[in-house]
Amino acid sequence: MADYYQVLVIGGGNAGISLAARLHRYKVADIGLIEPRPVHYFQPLFSHIGGGAARMSEAVRAQAQVMPREVEWIRGEAADIRPEENAVLLADGRRIGYGQLVVCPGLQLDWDGVPGLAEAMASPQVTSNYDPAMPEKTWKLVCSLRSGTAVFTQPPEPAKCAGVAQKIAYLACDYWREQGVLEDIRVVLVVPTPTVFGVKEVDAALRAKIAEYGIELCTSTTLAGVDAARRAVALAGPDGTRELTFNLLHAVPPQSAPDWLKDTPLPAAGDAGGFVEVDPELLRHRRYGNVWSLGDAAATLNYKSGGALRKQVKVLARNLAAVVGGREPRERYNHYGVCPIALTRHTLLFAEFDHQYRPMPTFPRLDPAKERRWAWVLDRWIFPQIYWHLILKGRA
Structure with missing residues (x-):
């Protein structure tokens, strides 16, 4: 394991894995990813499991199984970020330097x-x-x-x-x-x-x-x-x-950002939730130009969801690849959010909206508030396969 990476990612959930995989596809090399957990969960299935419509085995994989082969997995827990020094400290005392840092450790359940x-x-x-x-x-x-x-x-x-x-x-x-x-x-x-x-x-x-x-x-x-x-x-x-x-x-x-993150310089002053202060469209830190954040721990304006994250990954990956290549970041996230709500064990509606809760349907001609059988099939059966085989590989 190296003690410096061109791009260092904190968090091996949906955000970190899918972003690292997409960055590699964009020819960004020398990526390290910090994640202590040995298992990886597809959390959207948890409701279906609780409702008797799915099994836990469908929602869990070994972390080693989903980690991109081209990315260095740093098996440790982040404990502090020192942006003035371009360094992350791990709980076991290790110090990792970076050129660009992406912070996406998710939320903690309080x-x-x-x-x-x-x-x-x-x-x-x-x-x-x-x-x-x-x-x-x-x-x-x-x-x-x-x-x-x-x-x-x-x-x-x-x-x-x-x-x-x-x-x-x-x-x-x-x-x-x-x-x-x-x-x-x-x-x-x-x-x-x-x-x-x-x-x-x-x-x-x-x-x-x-x-x-x-x-x-x-x-x-x-x-x-x-x-x-x-x-x-x-x-x-x-x-x-x-x-x-x-x-x-x-x-x-x-819920809130992890306690250790709250104590770093990255949240805005007075933000009790500890979320990383970013431009909500560029996803770049407002005060540290080589720090980025996305997903649940970022101080964006959108409804926090996997569907929102998928849009953010594409924006941040392109912007970060541009900066690594010496160009200005130009992609912007549109505040999209989505919440799939199963109304029966066979029907579901997709609520799609922006940061002001105005409808933002992917298919404008379809009634976004109508429960549908095909939407349930998509959420229960198709999305998990897209997640394991495409999203985590940076291809969706």
């Missing part, structure tokens, strides 16, 4: 951000598809519930694909209806936003499905506490905080 939530995750009635260890637990809980109260919460932004937290509520309701027990289950969906999603057309479609399932929708409300022993949650809403008991709780914690 389980301690909600009192009692971290401890509650070990209890039999509480789960979260945002933890790789729990989608299979979610499905077991859904299968076993025949009556009582099921609570599903969505975290406030910033969060990775926050709206996807609703997905499991609809999948569970579809299963319970199929089993003939939905009328015996009180389903409560908690969202932090004034409307169920934020895009007018999508709101209408989701409200219709919520009414069809008989879900109680709590808007402008967040999870404020969990008492697993009493099987109770505290919900903070417009009228104050109230308590609700549950038989099943699917909770998603608040």
Whole structure:
């Protein structure tokens, strides 16, 4: 392993792997990638696993299996960035120099951000598809519930694909209806936003499905506490905080950039979330010209999602390749965001929008708020194959 790379990437998730592979395709050489984890997850499948429509084996690969062969895998954990010195320090004390740096470590799940939530995750009635260890637990809980109260919460932004937290509520309701027990289950969906999603057309479609399932929708409300022993949650809403008991709780914690990143010079002053301060279109740091960021840890304006990331990868790869080649970066990211929401275990709608939640459909002639069977097939079966065989190889 070298102690200097022309391009150094922090993070071996979707962002880091797909960007490194694309940079190599653009003839950028001498790339190092820092990633401590031995496994790689395709997280969009976690909701399908929790809904009983996929297996965990489909969502996981060994990191060595997806790492581009032409990229040097630095098996370690980033602990600090010193941009004035063009260096990254690892947790084990190693120091890696760089010519250009790309920061994409993803988000951390702040389980301690909600009192009692971290401890509650070990209890039999509480789960979260945002933890790789729990989608299979979610499905077991859904299968076993025949009556009582099921609570599903969505975290406030910033969060990775926050709206996807609703997905499991609809999948569970579809299963319970199929089993003939939905009328015996009180389903409560908690969202932090004034409307169920934020895009007018999508709101209408989701409200219709919520009414069809008989879900109680709590808007402008967040999870404020969990008492697993009493099987109770505290919900903070417009009228104050109230308590609700549950038989099943699917909770998603608040999220932020990794703690170590917050302590570097890269976030903007006063940014408590610790996100890397970049031009949201060029994806280049505003103060350090040889530092770039994309994905969930970047202070961009878009809704954080894999679909948004795919657009960012193309922009950043072209801009970084241009700078390495002595040219000015000219590509710009258009703030595109997308959230695939399964409404049944066989239908799905793709919500596509910009940073102001205005519709941005890929196919303008198609109703973007209509649930479709082919969209579910695309999300469940086709996208995972595109991810493993094309996106991670820098080809999509």
